Amino acid sequence: ASFAVAAKHDISKLPRVKQQLVDPPFVPEHDQVAKGGPKIVEVRLETIEKLVEVAPGAKVWALTFNGTVPGPLIVVHEGDYVELTLVNPKESTMAHNVDFHAATGALGGAGLTLVNPGEEVVLRWKAVKPGVFVYHCAPGGTMIPFHVISGMNGAIMVLPRDGLKDAKGKPVRYDRAFYIGEQDFYLPKGADGKYKVYDQPAAGMADMLELAKGLVPTHVVFNGAVGAITGDNALKAKVGEKVLFIHSQANRDSRPHLIGGHGDLVWQGGSFSDVPLTSQETWFVPGGAAVAALYEFKMPGLYVYLSHNLIEAVLLGAALHMNVEGEWDNDLMEQLKAPASFNPAAAMDH
Amino acid sequence: ASFAVAAKHDISKLPRVKQQLVDPPFVPEHDQVAKGGPKIVEVRLETIEKLVEVAPGAKVWALTFNGTVPGPLIVVHEGDYVELTLVNPKESTMAHNVDFHAATGALGGAGLTLVNPGEEVVLRWKAVKPGVFVYHCAPGGTMIPFHVISGMNGAIMVLPRDGLKDAKGKPVRYDRAFYIGEQDFYLPKGADGKYKVYDQPAAGMADMLELAKGLVPTHVVFNGAVGAITGDNALKAKVGEKVLFIHSQANRDSRPHLIGGHGDLVWQGGSFSDVPLTSQETWFVPGGAAVAALYEFKMPGLYVYLSHNLIEAVLLGAALHMNVEGEWDNDLMEQLKAPASFNPAAAMDH
Amino acid sequence: ASFAVAAKHDISKLPRVKQQLVDPPFVPEHDQVAKGGPKIVEVRLETIEKLVEVAPGAKVWALTFNGTVPGPLIVVHEGDYVELTLVNPKESTMAHNVDFHAATGALGGAGLTLVNPGEEVVLRWKAVKPGVFVYHCAPGGTMIPFHVISGMNGAIMVLPRDGLKDAKGKPVRYDRAFYIGEQDFYLPKGADGKYKVYDQPAAGMADMLELAKGLVPTHVVFNGAVGAITGDNALKAKVGEKVLFIHSQANRDSRPHLIGGHGDLVWQGGSFSDVPLTSQETWFVPGGAAVAALYEFKMPGLYVYLSHNLIEAVLLGAALHMNVEGEWDNDLMEQLKAPASFNPAAAMDH
Ligand SMILES: [Cu+2]
Ligand SMILES: [Cu+2]
Ligand SMILES: [Cu+2]
Ligand SMILES: [Cu+2]
Ligand SMILES: [Cu+2]
Ligand SMILES: [Cu+2]
Ligand SMILES: [Mg+2]
Ligand SMILES: [Mg+2]
Ligand SMILES: [Mg+2]
Ligand SMILES: [Mg+2]
Ligand SMILES: [Mg+2]
Ligand SMILES: [Mg+2]
Numbered sequence A, B, C: 001a002s003f004a005v006a007a008k009h010d011i012s013k014l015p016r017v018k019q020q021l022v023d024p025p026f027v028p029e030h031d032q033v034a035k036g037g038p039k040i041v042e043v044r045l046e047t048i049e050k051l052v053e054v055a056p057g058a059k060v061w062a063l064t065f066n067g068t069v070p071g072p073l074i075v076v077h078e079g080d081y082v083e084l085t086l087v088n089p090k091e092s093t094m095a096h097n098v099d100f101h102a103a104t105g106a107l108g109g110a111g112l113t114l115v116n117p118g119e120e121v122v123l124r125w126k127a128v129k130p131g132v133f134v135y136h137c138a139p140g141g142t143m144i145p146f147h148v149i150s151g152m153n154g155a156i157m158v159l160p161r162d163g164l165k166d167a168k169g170k171p172v173r174y175d176r177a178f179y180i181g182e183q184d185f186y187l188p189k190g191a192d193g194k195y196k197v198y199d200q201p202a203a204g205m206a207d208m209l210e211l212a213k214g215l216v217p218t219h220v221v222f223n224g225a226v227g228a229i230t231g232d233n234a235l236k237a238k239v240g241e242k243v244l245f246i247h248s249q250a251n252r253d254s255r256p257h258l259i260g261g262h263g264d265l266v267w268q269g270g271s272f273s274d275v276p277l278t279s280q281e282t283w284f285v286p287g288g289a290a291v292a293a294l295y296e297f298k299m300p301g302l303y304v305y306l307s308h309n310l311i312e313a314v315l316l317g318a319a320l321h322m323n324v325e326g327e328w329d330n331d332l333m334e335q336l337k338a339p340a341s342f343n344p345a346a347a348m349d350h
């Protein structure tokens, strides 16, 4: 793999593939082990501004890539070239760009991609670091936090060409992968105690940044809204499957936890060139990072995946549901006596 | 060790031991290296609601396991089975349950253990992951953060059958172990500026959760109260002893630090299946995790163990004291000149 | 190296060197690999209280070591002895001392170094742990957070005698090193909405601590002031150079990130006795720690190094600039199409 990353290619002769991006929490079709040498992977991101409901009665002008918060996950292999077409529709009210934490130079590409409404830009960059990485809009000055806390961020996964390895260096493959983008919102309330709704993104900026300076969000959500990944949208898996969870937080620390499961393998900071941690109950995402964790499900039933500040998970929204099918294993857990009245007098005899 | 964990046993034939739980910061008697094969370890947790004083003038209806904040540390070996009897006394006002981060399935057992006042339940689960792990009450919805920030959490240590290993894979044993449970409280004040006292737990719930949404606690304490582990209750050790510190925070990030000492070995996320970090000045506990650190004391005197946000340590309460006996070593530190007036004029001559 | 650390020396016979401390972000001249055996390294720290401007219109009585926030970086090798002369000028208004996280015993030296105005003390201690470590004033009780959040902290780098090693155990050398001290300030405002200015340090203490209990700083800065390391003060490097970034935060968590670059090697908690993480987009500094990261620059241009909570970076001040000279590499990144109007109608044809 390392030759591929180090070598400089005659880029014009490399094979090209168009990657069809999909809405999170899903991830685009991809090979876990690269077939052949480096490729140019073409992706298209469109900067979409739209009014979305974060929670009942709480609307925000979301600034997005491709209309979702977070933006789509991109997947390439180490040594591949990402060829991004960034399109800002003429209906937009603001300039946007993109800073890829996985890229090298020009502020991660932000310095070469600023597009006004009605413009587009094409940037090619080489994925030299394996791991999962945040990308986000960074149009300069106070626009940077404003766009990021308005939802304008996503992630890219740069797989090692020969795929993931476990803590002992053995190849490990996943059966499913999900991309969880955690978003902190800072939504101002009016004098009436209701969340304000603004005419357009810029109208709420001063209020929102003033609130944001307090560093306490009003909402912390997965996939753009409280409860977005519950009910019919709950994640699905089967006992015996290995699931890769890619978790990004572009602005604020998070601590992912899978209730009833574990992080069998956790790549710190999302780096696939490091030995993963194992047997983690809760892991950590420093603000401005994407992290990957793998779990092989052993038991069926409902799982809750959340940020384990339980105030943030339950009161601010940072939780999702997952339904796992399969056979229950009494060796791992068994209810020996169902809840029932006990006789305190008898207990005192003991 | 791995055979023991993977194999399914005829559980009915396994040896049984009752573990006598003790109040933190102490830990139950246990073998560092397992004797024989897997056992069933019986533990009893009682859900006790009681009014406690967190700091002078600040009382809270603590929701507890066995009457302490945090609940007791349980100690087993990888491959053992935990057989929990969870008892909710009829005097309780609320339903409680327990989610073990160390367990697999059923929301860590929370889905099978909800007991109303006057009920009890028995749950057996297998400890398949080595490390230190949080357990906590999680009775659903907003009750989850309410019970956890009211003190209803503890930890379990799942030792590798052959004991702990250092960063080079060599066996390491501790002479003492302490369990530090860090608790964040969010205590509302009345119009008179004094902390409110409620008639019963439910009465304060709405106020407390409203305050908690701001994510800034009024108190962050070890062992349930400011100064609980100081004075006569200070921890004790001797020069030359290795001390294992198990630190849990069920809800909020923490950063343990031992003033005057170090983390010689720190198991990230508390996982004993990973190579520990070494020579740490300060380590990290993501909210919803228990972490273990080992230090061999070299010098006598007073030590302060705290969460090294010094505002939290000194103003909110996250600090404890430790007294270490032994011989001072001038090679490690020596005061060569005691504080004394100096002559600035002479100094300027220099 | 280990012999040097373990052995007790006849200290009186060891060679002595005086280390000339310099103002951050610069670091004193030093050898990356130790020449000869252990030395006594003499350093002098003076406790200077001075009114400084953190941001336009925001002044604080900074409590400092040697007049800068942070204090100077000290550099020694594992096994060396630090001989500190701590001087409190008679013009001071307060007692000060120093707790070295790298030292062993006596609260890191704090218990042996408290000096009143007009006094000095000499303390020698042995550097037995390799890594980067915080030092700070800790004069007891509420004075501890007050002095630390007033700027009274710095760092020491204890290099392995044979220098740094990469993740594969191979020697690695840096071409430049910078010391970034991140400081959180909690500056009270008056009824007029302006930051208060006090006559002397003690006058603002009660206000500042009351604000600090809310745990949300008004300013988070590098080198003592918003924008201190920008413009003419921006850091400088060249393509192909390896730069070591030492980042300390004595009180509060941080998440360093280099926009457009990476952490090629990141020593967690700053420990040089551990295998470094690689390919990190963003790394983590628990409050009360110093951490080191190394990056080999590949591309010229402007870099921004910040704490990647973008609210803290842009609105509170936690950002610095770096200018890198050299040749642009189109293999790593190329703008293929400059931003230009596109034809949405044509795009819809696609
Ligand atoms: Cu944007
Ligand atoms: Cu960024
Ligand atoms: Cu409960
Ligand atoms: Cu939990
Ligand atoms: Cu001081
Ligand atoms: Cu300290
Ligand atoms: Mg879409
Ligand atoms: Mg780079
Ligand atoms: Mg990452
Ligand atoms: Mg008890
Ligand atoms: Mg599990
Ligand atoms: Mg743990």
Ligand SMILES: [Mg+2]
Pocket: C022, C023, C066, C067, C068
């Ligand atoms: Mg100076």
Ligand SMILES: [Mg+2]
Pocket: B260, B261, B262, C102, C103, C104, C105
């Ligand atoms: Mg020490």
Ligand SMILES: [Mg+2]
Pocket: B281, C131, C132, C133, C134, C269, C270, C271, C289, C290, C291
């Ligand atoms: Mg350090």
